[in-house]
Amino acid sequence: MSPALSPDTGLPVSIDDTIVRLAGLDYLADRQLATCVYLALKLQRPLFLEGEPGTGKTEIARTLAAMLGRPLIRLQCYEGLDLAGAAYEWNYGRQMMEIRLAEGAQRETLAAELFSERFLTKRALLQAIDPANEVAPVLLIDELDRADEPFEAFLLEVLSDFQITIPEFGTVKAKQPPIVILTSNRTREIHDAVKRRCLYHWVDFPDAERELAILQRRVPGAGAELARQIVGFVQQLRSVELYKLPGIAETIEWTRALMELDAVVLDPVLVQHTLGLLLKYQDDIVKMQGSESARLLEQVRQEARGG
Numbered sequence: 001m002s003p004a005l006s007p008d009t010g011l012p013v014s015i016d017d018t019i020v021r022l023a024g025l026d027y028l029a030d031r032q033l034a035t036c037v038y039l040a041l042k043l044q045r046p047l048f049l050e051g052e053p054g055t056g057k058t059e060i061a062r063t064l065a066a067m068l069g070r071p072l073i074r075l076q077c078y079e080g081l082d083l084a085g086a087a088y089e090w091n092y093g094r095q096m097m098e099i100r101l102a103e104g105a106q107r108e109t110l111a112a113e114l115f116s117e118r119f120l121t122k123r124a125l126l127q128a129i130d131p132a133n134e135v136a137p138v139l140l141i142d143e144l145d146r147a148d149e150p151f152e153a154f155l156l157e158v159l160s161d162f163q164i165t166i167p168e169f170g171t172v173k174a175k176q177p178p179i180v181i182l183t184s185n186r187t188r189e190i191h192d193a194v195k196r197r198c199l200y201h202w203v204d205f206p207d208a209e210r211e212l213a214i215l216q217r218r219v220p221g222a223g224a225e226l227a228r229q230i231v232g233f234v235q236q237l238r239s240v241e242l243y244k245l246p247g248i249a250e251t252i253e254w255t256r257a258l259m260e261l262d263a264v265v266l267d268p269v270l271v272q273h274t275l276g277l278l279l280k281y282q283d284d285i286v287k288m289q290g291s292e293s294a295r296l297l298e299q300v301r302q303e304a305r306g307g
C-alpha cells in the first residue's frame, strides 16, 4: 500500500502522490492535470475536462474510481437525454398496478405512499447522491456536449449542492459528496453556469515523451524502435490540418494493429495501408495518402538521426 495514503479519506496527500498513484494504474497524467485532480478531490468540487476525443478524459474517471476504491456511476450523455433518463422517474406502471390491487382501507394508505421511494426509479444522478450509499461514488457525466443545452440546467443543483429536489418527494442530498467528473469533446460550448461550478481543465494531446511512456504502459509488447516511430509519426500528423486528429486511443490501436502485422519499423506502404486506424474521415485519409505520409515518415526518420 502507498505510504502516502491519508488514513481517513484515502485521498492523495499531494500532487506528486496523485501522479504516482494514477501511474500505478497505468494512467500517466501531466502535472497540470494532476494538480486539477488533486484540488478537485481536496476541495470537493466537480472537475470539468474538455478536450479532443481520445485524450484520456473518460479514462481518468475510471482510474480514479479504481484508485480510491469507489464505485463508478456513469451517465453517458446523448441527444434527448432528460431528467427521467438521467436522474429519476416515477414508476407509473407499478403505481397503477398497486392501485388496482388495493382494496378498501389499503387504498388510502397507498394514496399517501404513491410518491414514496418505493415507486421511485433512480437513475445515475440520483444514485450518485443517494444518502443510503455507504461510500460516495465517482460520478462520470460523460460527453455532456452530446446532450441538449436545456439538459445542463438539471445539473446545476447536483453540481453545487450535491442534491436533487423532486417536487413530489422532497430534496435528496448526498451524505458524502460524490467525486464528479464531467467531460466534453467540445462539439459545442457548455454553458458558463455549469463551468462556474467546476474546476476546469483542457486536456491536450500529450507531448512525445509522455505519449511514448503511455504507449509503453498500454502496449508493453511493442518494440522500442517501432513505438518511437509510431509516436513520432502521430505527433507529426497532429500538426497537419485535418478534420479529426488522432488521439492517444488511436495511437494505441495503431500500435496493436502494426504488431499484429509483425511490423518492426514503419515504412510508407505499411503506413498507407493502415491509415484507417488513425484517421476516420475519408477526406483526411485522402490527404495523407501517398507522398504526404511518406514525407512525414521521412521527417520522423531524420529526427531519429538527430537532424
Ligand SMILES: Nc1ncnc2c1ncn2[C@@H]1O[C@H](COP(=O)(O)OP(=O)(O)O)[C@@H](O)[C@H]1O
Pocket (backbone or CB within 6 Å): 026, 027, 028, 029, 051, 052, 053, 054, 055, 056, 057, 058, 059, 060, 183, 214, 218, 248, 249, 252
Ligand atoms: N494519460 C493517459 N495515460 C494512460 N493512458 C491513456 C492516457 N490518456 C489516454 N489513455 C488511453 O487512451 C484511451 C482513450 O482515452 P479516453 O479516456 O477514452 O479518451 P476520451 O474520453 O478523452 O475520448 C484510454 O482507454 C487509455 O488507454
Ligand SMILES: [Mg+2]
Pocket (backbone or CB within 6 Å): 054, 057, 058, 059, 142, 183
Ligand atoms: Mg470519452
